[in-house]
Amino acid sequence: MEFIIIGGGISGLVAARELLKNRHSVKIFESSTVLGGLASSFKIKNKFIPKTYHHLLYNEFVMLDLISELNLQKNIVWNDSHLCFWYDNKAYKLTKPQDILKFKPLSIIARLKMIRLGAISLFKKDWSDLKTTDAYSWARKVVGKEVTENLFKPLAKIKFGELSSVSAAWFGERLHEAAINREKYAYLKGGLQQFIDLIGEDVKLRGGEIYLNSPVTSIKQSEVEVVMNGRKKSFKADKIISSLPPPVLADIASLPKEKKQILKQIKYKSLVCMVIGSKSVITPYYWNVFIKPKMKFGGLFHHTALYPQGGINGEKLYYLFTYLDNTDLFFKESDSKILEVYLKDIKKIYPNFEFSWMKIFKIKYSSPIYTMNYENLPIKLTDSLYLTGIYRKYPSTRTMNTAAKSGLETANYILRENNQETFINDK
Ligand SMILES: Cc1cc2nc3c(=O)[nH]c(=O)nc-3n(C[C@H](O)[C@H](O)[C@H](O)COP(=O)(O)OP(=O)(O)OC[C@H]3O[C@@H](n4cnc5c(N)ncnc54)[C@H](O)[C@@H]3O)c2cc1C
Known part of the structure; x- marks a missing residue:
């Protein structure tokens, strides 16, 4: 089958690689001049530096496997990195229970409640029972007013807004992730860009075609219009996979009103x-x-x-x-x-x-933004248009691992639809 993948971020690249492994033909159209999307880098003084902060965690198995498949595992550098909270111009390390005990801005009772929550978060793997509870009410119940108002509420404001607007399931996933990863953070020696470059090269080696600087401007059934060198060109395929943010997809795809509505609901x-x-x-x-x-x-x-x-x-x-x-x-x-x-x-x-x-x-x-009752979008939007990306993986965190997982999931869904098994051992 012939595939068009819109977007050369991690989910698009991983989906492409999986389809190519199964002998399909793939074209990737990427609007930017570089691959990598949110995980892309810029060059300064001959060095590639990620545009935004990026690290790896020890339980990100899909990414770690991918890094190994690309022979980059020797470049993974684990480091003792600490999370700290600044309070009244003083930095308080807050990684281990003993750090929490020394966290003077909170009373002893509040510190003990936090340690208890740390222990709960470490062992509770499935938080889906809290999908319909808001994070604020849940935190008030579990750690009380002092921790919620002085720590969790301002923390939420920094990243996503009001604590009361997100589900306790999603917030709990964050706590679980923080508890299990503690200080185990990693980066790739030589930079993240080499990973992006290698996965792009691997896609090409397997016969995939990558077009940079080629924004897709419209999608009609199984046909896309792409701007290349200032000119509009049309391409057809059997199936299209979009890795675009859903509201962007809604703007360029010819879809029934209710489907556009579903895409636009993701904020x-x-x-x-x-x-x-x-x-x-x-x-x-x-x-x-x-x-x-x-x-x-x-x-x-x-x-x-x-x-x-x-x-x-x-x-x-x-x-x-x-x-x-x-x-x-x-x-x-x-x-x-x-x-x-x-x-x-x-x-x-x-x-x-x-x-x-x-x-x-x-x-x-x-x-x-994972508001209360957030629903993941389906993989298959129409007979010819499929979706991939982090927004499909709630309540998982926004990571490269989640993007890679989503890319694999979408590719394998399509392969299964066509009764094709994946070549698991094919590197
Ligand atoms: C500030 C920040 C910090 C992060 N920190 C970490 C971290 O520490 N660890 C970690 O693992 N992850 C981190 N992430 C998350 C990680 O970068 C993303 O989850 C992942 O890169 C998303 O990949 P994606 O393929 O789903 O989406 P994207 O990367 O968004 O890919 C979509 C692609 O589509 C392209 N595109 C858009 N419009 C068009 C069009 N019309 N035509 C063609 N192409 C188009 C875009 O240019 C982009 O390349 C961070 C992200 C951010 C923003």
Whole structure:
């Protein structure tokens, strides 16, 4: 069969690879000039650096298998990385129970409640029983007012908004993930880009065709219109797989009104992310959450704490970010204004901060918002149009692993529909 895959992010690339393994023909159309989508990198001083913070966790088996299949397992570097919360300009490590015991902003009773929740989260694997309970009510019941108001509520605001608007199932999954992974974070020696490049090369080696700088502008049944070198071209296939955010797909696909409606129901958070190179050590910790005082950037990832070789010329590399709605005025601000606002806040914790370079990325569709009663979209939208992407995997977290899983799932669904077994051992 002939397939067209729209989008060369991880889910699209993984789906392509699986179909190619099963002797199908695949064309990938990617609007950007590079592969990788949300996990793509930019080049500075001959070095590729991810546009946004990225790490791997030890239980991300699909990604880890993929990395091994591409012979990159030797490049996985595990590091002791710490999550810390900033309270009144002081960083508190909050990784192990003994750290929680030392977390002075909370009373002893509240700290003990948190440790108890840590233990529950570690052992509770399935949170689906809490799908219809909101995270705020659940947290109030389990850890009480003090932890909920002073920690979980501001934490939620940083990433997705109101705690009461998301389900306890999704929030619980996050806690479970944090509890089982603790300090086990990894990065790829040599950068994430080599993984993206290798998977792209593997797709091509298996006969797949990849067209960069080729945005798909319309989809009609099994035909797509693509802009290539400024000209519109049409391509036909037996089946089309879309890895686009559903609202984007709704805008370009000819579909019945009710199907467009389903796609548009998936809402996204947007993101402003600044990557900044500096000699200053703002924090020794990898993952920094700012609770008090409030900063415009809710979080800071210190990439070189995870992977010391990750900066330019031995410098430190930081990601500062703000999740927001795309209608928020800050999303529309100029780079110089964003820099000014972020620098003012950095100087609250590190008055002598200086930097040598910075780059700002704005991502409109950075993360689906998993509101209460969120329903995953079906894999098969019409007879010829199939879906893949993280938004299909609620309550799983937005990770490369989830994207890869979704790519495999969609490809295997189509293969099963056609009574074709996958070649499990085919590398
Ligand atoms: C700030 C941030 C931090 C993250 N941190 C981590 C982390 O630490 N660890 C981790 O594992 N994951 C992390 N992720 C998540 C990970 O990057 C994503 O889950 C994954 O890359 C999503 O892949 P995807 O294929 O589903 O979607 P996407 O990457 O969004 O792929 C969709 C592709 O479609 C392309 N496209 C869009 N419109 C068109 C069009 N009209 N025609 C053709 N192509 C089009 C896009 O350019 C893109 O390449 C992070 C993501 C963000 C935003």
